[in-house]
Amino acid sequence: EAAVTQSPRSKVAVTGGKVTLSCHQTNNHDYMYWYRQDTGHGLRLIHYSYVADSTEKGDIPDGYKASRPSQENFSLILELASLSQTAVYFCASSGQGTQNTLYFGAGTRLSVL
């Protein structure tokens, strides 16, 4: 059974609209991450969190917010979706420390029109 679950699996949004991507993990991991995958850019880190009620900026945080209401849940919020945010978004979780395996969700394909 998948330990990192993302919803929705795909979404079409309108430019300027609000989008919320959700992630739920049952790994009992402290760390959770949001990455985006684009052709030609690989995976890039948007936000991460190491404890509930706290989030940290990754490499490309502009235009995104994150929320970690509990250890299990981590959301990515696009307040004003733009065409450039069309991508596949992956959530992942890991244990403590910087040298831990990441466990990924299945991804959310977001198309902003």
Place this chain on the structure above:
Amino acid sequence: GEQVEQLPSSLIVQEGASVLINCSYTDSASVYFPWYKQEPGKRLQFIIDIRSNMERKQNQRLTLLFDKKTKHLSLHITATQPGDSAIYFCSASNDYAQGLTFGLGTRVSVFP
């Protein structure tokens, strides 16, 4: 920040052949290098890793070589099977920042 480059970007091999994927990084502070595999339509899955105090690691048909001096890694897959068809990602992390820096991936296609 760290930059990770992978070559080639794609390759096609016949079943049973070997595959070599090269990866280089720029930040000498990087100490941990996990590799992930993404099969079509599936989530990224960890396959093998190496730390900077090692030179070689093997896991069944996978062999990972690491050269700290040249900041270079290579992943060797032997006796390939159609199930090895996937995108393979090299990544790097250090001891002071969270998260991994990924390469662009190498698409491997294995034909019977």
